[in-house]
Amino acid sequence: MKIISPLLALGCGLIVGYFLFGRSEQAPVASTSGQSHFSGAPSLPASNSVQDSGVSPEFEAFEPESGFSQEWLEAYERMTPVARYAALAEMMSTISVEDYPRILDQIRDQSEEGIGQLRNVVQQQWIVTDPQGMLAYVETLDYKYQQSLRHQVFREWAKQDFDAAWATAQSLPLAKVRQQMMSSVIGGAAMESPQRVLGLLQAGQLPARQGQWMYRSVFRALAETDPAQARQMAAAMPAGDEKKFALLGSLDVWIQDDFNAALAWINSLPMDSGVFRARTELLQGIRSHDFEAVREIIDSQSDPELQKELLQQVQIQSSARGRSFDEIVEMLSWVEAHMSPGDLKNKMSSTIYAMADSDLARTVDYVISLPYGQARLNALGAVANKMAQDDLESVIRFAGSLEYDDERKRVLESITHQVLRQGAETAAAFILEHNDSVLQQLLDGDSVDASEVAEIRRLLKEYESNNDVS
Numbered sequence: 001m002k003i004i005s006p007l008l009a010l011g012c013g014l015i016v017g018y019f020l021f022g023r024s025e026q027a028p029v030a031s032t033s034g035q036s037h038f039s040g041a042p043s044l045p046a047s048n049s050v051q052d053s054g055v056s057p058e059f060e061a062f063e064p065e066s067g068f069s070q071e072w073l074e075a076y077e078r079m080t081p082v083a084r085y086a087a088l089a090e091m092m093s094t095i096s097v098e099d100y101p102r103i104l105d106q107i108r109d110q111s112e113e114g115i116g117q118l119r120n121v122v123q124q125q126w127i128v129t130d131p132q133g134m135l136a137y138v139e140t141l142d143y144k145y146q147q148s149l150r151h152q153v154f155r156e157w158a159k160q161d162f163d164a165a166w167a168t169a170q171s172l173p174l175a176k177v178r179q180q181m182m183s184s185v186i187g188g189a190a191m192e193s194p195q196r197v198l199g200l201l202q203a204g205q206l207p208a209r210q211g212q213w214m215y216r217s218v219f220r221a222l223a224e225t226d227p228a229q230a231r232q233m234a235a236a237m238p239a240g241d242e243k244k245f246a247l248l249g250s251l252d253v254w255i256q257d258d259f260n261a262a263l264a265w266i267n268s269l270p271m272d273s274g275v276f277r278a279r280t281e282l283l284q285g286i287r288s289h290d291f292e293a294v295r296e297i298i299d300s301q302s303d304p305e306l307q308k309e310l311l312q313q314v315q316i317q318s319s320a321r322g323r324s325f326d327e328i329v330e331m332l333s334w335v336e337a338h339m340s341p342g343d344l345k346n347k348m349s350s351t352i353y354a355m356a357d358s359d360l361a362r363t364v365d366y367v368i369s370l371p372y373g374q375a376r377l378n379a380l381g382a383v384a385n386k387m388a389q390d391d392l393e394s395v396i397r398f399a400g401s402l403e404y405d406d407e408r409k410r411v412l413e414s415i416t417h418q419v420l421r422q423g424a425e426t427a428a429a430f431i432l433e434h435n436d437s438v439l440q441q442l443l444d445g446d447s448v449d450a451s452e453v454a455e456i457r458r459l460l461k462e463y464e465s466n467n468d469v470s
Contacts, residue, residue, distance in 0.1 A: 108145070158185040247266065247278035341375060349382040380411055384398060395415050
């Protein structure tokens with residue numbers, strides 16, 4: 001029985017049609033002979049011009065009746081990507097469902113170019129035409145292949161016949177596998193039948209943990225057709241994690257289109273645990289926006305407390321990647337103007353790392369210009385860490401240039417890990433060489449890890465023993 005799904009036929013037909021004919025303004029003249037058995041695919045051109053069609057010479061060797069063979073596979077692997085689409089469409093139109101196991105067995109462990117595409121097409125077509133047969137085949141495979149293929153079967157099966165996929169998943173004998181495949185069925189049908197899936201979730205058809213995240217997919221799908229109703233339904237749910245995921249799903253698209261409007265809406269809801277958790281995650285979502293968008297969102301807020309909450313989510317280091325030193329300084333200046341000194345100190349280290357990645361020398365000058373305080377102390381530690389990656393001596397000189405003991409200590413602590421990496425003799429010699437300015441700072445500093453102190457002392461004793469140092 002030669003059968004091929006209309007969707008697959010249409011998809012491959014459009015692909016083949018685009019590559020073979022799509023670039024011409026004139027519609028191709030249909031061939032009067034050799035009409036493809038592949039339903040929905042265009043006929044191959046009657047012209048003998050291989051170059052005009054973009055098809056490699058190997059493709060001409062195949063007649064539609066030739067089907068799948070080792071010879072076909074070897075030639076398929078040598079084809080251009082464009083020719084593979086056409087050859088694959090022709091081959092699929094000439095084989096039957098009984099051929100699918102043989103093909104998959106032959107290419108299961110192959111990774112040559114184009115094999116993944118072939119494997120996916122055969123698997124997808126088998127699921128569409130005979131999901132029960134595909135499932136039975138999966139059960140004959142080694143365990144390492146079974147799980148991902150089972151999930152694929154049930155997800156795709158649910159899109160075309162939810163009842164059959166659901167009933168089969170429920171009948172699986174092993175409880176763990178049964179729950180996993182029920183989850184796959186619900187996940188596969190979430191976009192096509194969100195109301196039905198929602199009913200199953202509310203009826204407790206999945207374990208709580210699996211069901212919670214599924215609410216987000218369902219309500220995202222509901223919001224695609226009626227966003228206001230989806231939000232209303234989510235807001236009416238009882239408090240809990242299910243409500244959190246439902247609210248986030250109903251807002252997923254709105255957040256990207258108009259973050260302020262989505263935030264204003266969730267702020268208007270009566271507070272419960274579900275709203276609180278959804279709101280927290282919504283605020284964290286600001287991190288996915290670029291810095292300019294974040295700045296615009298925060299500047300537009302009239303509530304100082306809301307501004308403060310949003311500022312806590314700003315991550316300058318990630319936003320600063322690829323920016324110039326001056327741009328990062330401008331970003332930090334804006335943050336400083338909106339944050340209290342207490343909040344700013346927690347942002348300083350990551351910001352200095354970003355600045356140092358752009359221009360270390362200018363970053364050192366910038367840190368030195370900061371007023372005395374915790375933010376400057378954190379900045380000194382960060383820039384010293386960057387300096388220590390390349391030159392320990394520069395950290396010693398930098399520490400010696402500082403006026404306050406707590407700042408020198410913070411800078412010198414940054415070299416502890418680097419010193420320990422030098423090996424016994426080199427590290428101990430370094431410490432002895434800088435005994436007056438470094439040793440006591442490393443060994444007596446309150447924030448130096450005790451295990452590191454013990455290691456340093458061990459290294460010193462080893463060096464003294466080997467070199468007769470008194």
